[in-house]
Amino acid sequence: MQFAERVQNLEISGIRKLFEAAGPDSINLGLGQPDFDTPAHIKEGAIQAIQEGKTGYTPNLGIPELRDALSRKFDRENGLRYAPSEIIVTAGASEALHIAMQAIINPGDRVLFSDPGFVSYGALAELAGGVPSPVPLDDHLHIDLDATFEAMDGARAMVLNSPANPTGVVEPEETIRGIVEYADDQGVIVISDEVYEHFIYGATHYSAGRYGANVITINAASKTYAMTGWRIGSLAATQEIIDECLKVHQYILACATSISQYAALCAYTGDQSVVTGMRDEYHARRDLLAGGLQEMGFDFPLPEGAFYLFVPMDQDFIEAIISSGVIIVPGPAFGDKGRGYARFSYAASRDMLHEALNRIEQLL
Numbered sequence: 001m002q003f004a005e006r007v008q009n010l011e012i013s014g015i016r017k018l019f020e021a022a023g024p025d026s027i028n029l030g031l032g033q034p035d036f037d038t039p040a041h042i043k044e045g046a047i048q049a050i051q052e053g054k055t056g057y058t059p060n061l062g063i064p065e066l067r068d069a070l071s072r073k074f075d076r077e078n079g080l081r082y083a084p085s086e087i088i089v090t091a092g093a094s095e096a097l098h099i100a101m102q103a104i105i106n107p108g109d110r111v112l113f114s115d116p117g118f119v120s121y122g123a124l125a126e127l128a129g130g131v132p133s134p135v136p137l138d139d140h141l142h143i144d145l146d147a148t149f150e151a152m153d154g155a156r157a158m159v160l161n162s163p164a165n166p167t168g169v170v171e172p173e174e175t176i177r178g179i180v181e182y183a184d185d186q187g188v189i190v191i192s193d194e195v196y197e198h199f200i201y202g203a204t205h206y207s208a209g210r211y212g213a214n215v216i217t218i219n220a221a222s223k224t225y226a227m228t229g230w231r232i233g234s235l236a237a238t239q240e241i242i243d244e245c246l247k248v249h250q251y252i253l254a255c256a257t258s259i260s261q262y263a264a265l266c267a268y269t270g271d272q273s274v275v276t277g278m279r280d281e282y283h284a285r286r287d288l289l290a291g292g293l294q295e296m297g298f299d300f301p302l303p304e305g306a307f308y309l310f311v312p313m314d315q316d317f318i319e320a321i322i323s324s325g326v327i328i329v330p331g332p333a334f335g336d337k338g339r340g341y342a343r344f345s346y347a348a349s350r351d352m353l354h355e356a357l358n359r360i361e362q363l364l
């Protein structure tokens with residue numbers, strides 16, 4: 001049968017394949033999602049929405065109350081001024097990334113993103129007809145500004161992701177500002193994926209949108225509130241950009257799930273200590289897992305964000321770890337420059353992390 005080339009050429013994510021191969025007593029440190037349950041008051045918001053019959057289509061942009069709450073959140077937490085009309089509620093950050101690319105990429109346009117980087121960026125750029133243009137990180141897994149500026153020549157868009165998946169690296173203000181300002185000079189749009197903004201240990205998050213209007217801010221309730229399955233994200237940008245993105249959103253989705261939008265409203269307007277509670281737990285788990293690996297002789301800088309460690313190790317050892325029943329993701333799943341690394345997620349209980357460390361120690 002004939003299929004569209006742009007789809008046929010895409011590879012299915014290697015991460016999923018690994019999970020499918022996992023045995024029953026495996027410890028899964030491969031997951032990119034919180035292991036916490038969604039907080040009770042958020043679930044209550046959804047239950048109430050169902051009971052009140054709020055189960056029809058919502059406005060394409062999303063329910064006004066949620067866009068108001070997001071507008072206030074951006075102002076309060078990110079120093080960003082987006083009016084409610086400049087925010088689209090999406091089906092997770094995934095849909096937001098998709099519609100951003102569909103709205104701005106023309107055939108052959110180059111889209112920059114970090115290598116190693118989150119698996120979706122290159123695939124979504126290709127689906128939009130663009131040309132994925134991975135830019136290698138520096139030796140410390142930070143964005144290499146010189147290489148980025150060079151690659152920006154003639155590019156259409158750049159995806160910025162801090163805190164980053166898979167490295168956990170948090171970029172400093174001068175990097176975020178430098179990229180946005182240089183991109184503005186070059187006519188490049190910055191797509192800033194900030195889904196891990198709240199999981200930062202000691203460093204500070206800088207939202208790219210503070211430094212220029214050429215930024216599309218992507219965010220989500222998914223990681224922040226342990227709501228990955230609810231599928232709620234957002235895309236915020238200038239009205240001119242929103243008007244184009246809305247066309248794509250309207251035709252592919254109509255609107256985000258009504259019930260999930262009411263749940264997200266409770267998340268953004270409710271008690272924020274649920275977020276700091278999860279952050280503190282991730283912090284302790286990062287120290288536990290990183291400390292254990294470092295004691296075994298693995299040498300890597302402590303990442304300051306997200307819930308990942310990106311650890312240098314050879315392919316044979318990665319395979320031995322996976323064979324021992326500890327699922328981790330080989331670095332090449334995130335790009336060519338991920339070779340020689342493995343991603344460990346610490347979105348798993350401390351008991352699981354202890355057990356994983358025991359199994360790995362036995363392999364040495």
Ligand SMILES: Cc1ncc(COP(=O)(O)O)c(C=O)c1O
Binds near residue numbers: 094
């Ligand atoms: C960097 C990054 N962006 C976006 C997403 C997708 O988020 P969502 O579940 O909100 O679609 C993920 C999920 O792992 C991610 O790691």
